[in-house]
Every structure is written in C-alpha cells, then in structure tokens.
Amino acid sequence: MSRTTAHLKEAGTILLVIAGAMLTWEVLVHAFSLKPIILPAPSRIWTEFLQTPAYFFKESAQTLVTTMAGFVAAVVLGLALAIGIVHSKFLERTVYTLLVALNSVPKVALAPLFVIWMGTGIEPKIAIAVLLAIFSIVIDGVLGLRSVDPDMLHLARISRASKLSVLLKIRLPNALPSIFAGLKVAISFALVGAIVGEFVAGSGGLGFAILMAQGQFDTLRVFVCLILLGLLGTGLFYVIEVLERLALPWHVSQRGHVGAGH
Incomplete structure (x- = not known):
C-alpha cells in the first residue's frame, strides 16, 4: 500500500470514529432526555455555531495566533537551551535544574504574575504558552542530542571536526x-x-468566550468553544506529524506507520 493510500485510509478511519461518537452522543441525549443546559446534542451545538460563525472564527483565530507565537518562541528558546545544556555542565546544573523546578509549579498560579509584569495584552498569554511548551522541547531535545553513537563522535574527533560540524551533521x-x-x-x-492566559487576562479568544458563556450559563456556546478547541488542537498536532513525516521518511517509526496499512 502506498504512503498516500495509507494516509487517506487513516484519515477515513478518524472521520468514521468522530462521526460514530457524534451519533452516539446525539442518540444518548435524546434517549435520556437530557436538558441542553446539562448536555446539549451535537445538532443543537452545530445550530448554535451557525448562528454566529464569524464570532467563533474570530475568537479561534485569536487563540491560534497566541498559540503559534508561544509555540515558535518555545521551540527557538527550547532548542537553544537543549544545545547549551548538552555542551555545558554549568547550564546543566543551573538552567536544567531551574526548568525542572519551574515545571513542578502549577502554571495557573504563575499566570497572575505575568499579568502584573506584562499587562493585559497578548504578551502574558504568549509567555504562559511558552512556559508550558518549553519543558518538553528541552527534555526531548537534550535526550536526542545525547543519544548519539559514541563511535560516531569518536570518529568525528579523530577527523578533527569542529563542534559546530558535529552539532549540525551528527547530533541534530x-x-x-x-x-x-x-x-x-x-x-x-x-x-x-494560550487558554489559561485568556482565562486570566483575556479580552478575546476561545478561553475568554468560554468565560463569558459560563457567566451567562450558556452551555451551548461553551460546547461550541470546546469543540473548536478540540479541532484546533488536533489540527495543530497533525501539522507537526506531517512535518515529521516529510523530514524523517527514513525513520523506523514512519516506515512502520506506512507498513501497518498492509
């Protein structure tokens, strides 16, 4: 089975699972006569979305911008820290330890501090997004940069390769x-x-829309926002996965992924 066919089959399976879940949800709501304020049916959620789609797209776009800004900043800073930690014992003892300690602190507790320091604009939301995203990038980056065959590094030293060449051609x-x-x-x-930032200091975005709907006991609008968040998160995840497949077609995980379709 070709790679394209395998991916189409996977996408079809995902859509079938989602459709089945929505149908089950709809049936259960009607079967148990659940009130919309408790659990609205998917058909009513869809109707609510269609009433003001421009509003929901606007809030989704704002959340997406904040998320991507925080993610890109976390990638740049996280990879720089990972490279520094691998090459510096001092950074490993200081920055790495600090990151571990900082990661153990609930980020919701730190969010008000960012608002005090940066105001109520987009900056504190981006900062919170960076704080949540950076730890996994540093940890996995350090693990990957260190998981190099020692014989390959030894050969590079014998060949008098520079540290930059070793980093770019071997470690990365x-x-x-x-x-x-x-x-x-x-x-x-x-x-x-991004959502935490919108909860704490938002004037827009899906997080702020959820807060406003919650204050009005508007369960339908809350569910619309939650579903949009789910779609947004799933879409962003699969964008990264597609980039991974393009960048690493040789890796065993990708070969196994395609081979599973046989």
Missing part, C-alpha cells in the same frame, strides 16, 4: 525523532497556555 539529525516527539507535546501545551 540524530536528535530529530526526539525533537519532533517533544514538538507534538509542546503544541498541545502551547494551546493550553
């Missing part, structure tokens, strides 16, 4: 599978960080 290519694993986790955390 070897680390790409681990880095992409970290990116998949990070993109989801960046979205969570």
Whole structure:
C-alpha cells in the first residue's frame, strides 16, 4: 500500500470514529432526555455555531495566533537551551535544574504574575504558552542530542571536526525523532497556555468566550468553544506529524506507520 493510500485510509478511519461518537452522543441525549443546559446534542451545538460563525472564527483565530507565537518562541528558546545544556555542565546544573523546578509549579498560579509584569495584552498569554511548551522541547531535545553513537563522535574527533560540524551533521539529525516527539507535546501545551492566559487576562479568544458563556450559563456556546478547541488542537498536532513525516521518511517509526496499512 502506498504512503498516500495509507494516509487517506487513516484519515477515513478518524472521520468514521468522530462521526460514530457524534451519533452516539446525539442518540444518548435524546434517549435520556437530557436538558441542553446539562448536555446539549451535537445538532443543537452545530445550530448554535451557525448562528454566529464569524464570532467563533474570530475568537479561534485569536487563540491560534497566541498559540503559534508561544509555540515558535518555545521551540527557538527550547532548542537553544537543549544545545547549551548538552555542551555545558554549568547550564546543566543551573538552567536544567531551574526548568525542572519551574515545571513542578502549577502554571495557573504563575499566570497572575505575568499579568502584573506584562499587562493585559497578548504578551502574558504568549509567555504562559511558552512556559508550558518549553519543558518538553528541552527534555526531548537534550535526550536526542545525547543519544548519539559514541563511535560516531569518536570518529568525528579523530577527523578533527569542529563542534559546530558535529552539532549540525551528527547530533541534530540524530536528535530529530526526539525533537519532533517533544514538538507534538509542546503544541498541545502551547494551546493550553494560550487558554489559561485568556482565562486570566483575556479580552478575546476561545478561553475568554468560554468565560463569558459560563457567566451567562450558556452551555451551548461553551460546547461550541470546546469543540473548536478540540479541532484546533488536533489540527495543530497533525501539522507537526506531517512535518515529521516529510523530514524523517527514513525513520523506523514512519516506515512502520506506512507498513501497518498492509
């Protein structure tokens, strides 16, 4: 089976699973006569979305911009830190330890501080997204950069290769599978960080829309926002996965993925 056929089959399976879940949800709501304020049926959620689609697209776009800004910043900073930690014992003892300690602190507790420091614009939301996303990038980046065959590094030293050449031609290519694993986790955390920021200091975005709907006991609007968040997070995850397949067609995980379709 070709790679394209396997991907189409996978997409078809995902759509069938989603359609089955929506149908089951619809049937159960009507079977148990659940009130819309408790659990609305998918058909009513869809109707609510169609009433003001421009509003929901606008809020989704704002959340997407915040998420991507935080994610890109986390990737740049996280990879730089991972490279520094691998090459510096001092950074490993200081920055790495600090990141581990910082990661153990609930980010919701830190969010008000970012608002005090940065105001109520987009900056604190991006900062929270970075804070949530960066840890997985650093951890997986360090793991990948260190998981190099010692014989290959020894051969590079004998060949008098520079540290930059070793990094670009040996360590980074070897680390790409681990880095992409970290990116998949990070993109989801960046979205969570954007929503947390919108909860704490939002004037727009899906997180702010959820807060407004919750204050009005508008369950339908809350569910519309939640479904849009689910679609947004799933879409971003699969964008990273597609980039991984394009960058690592040689990796065993990708060969196994296609081979599973046989």
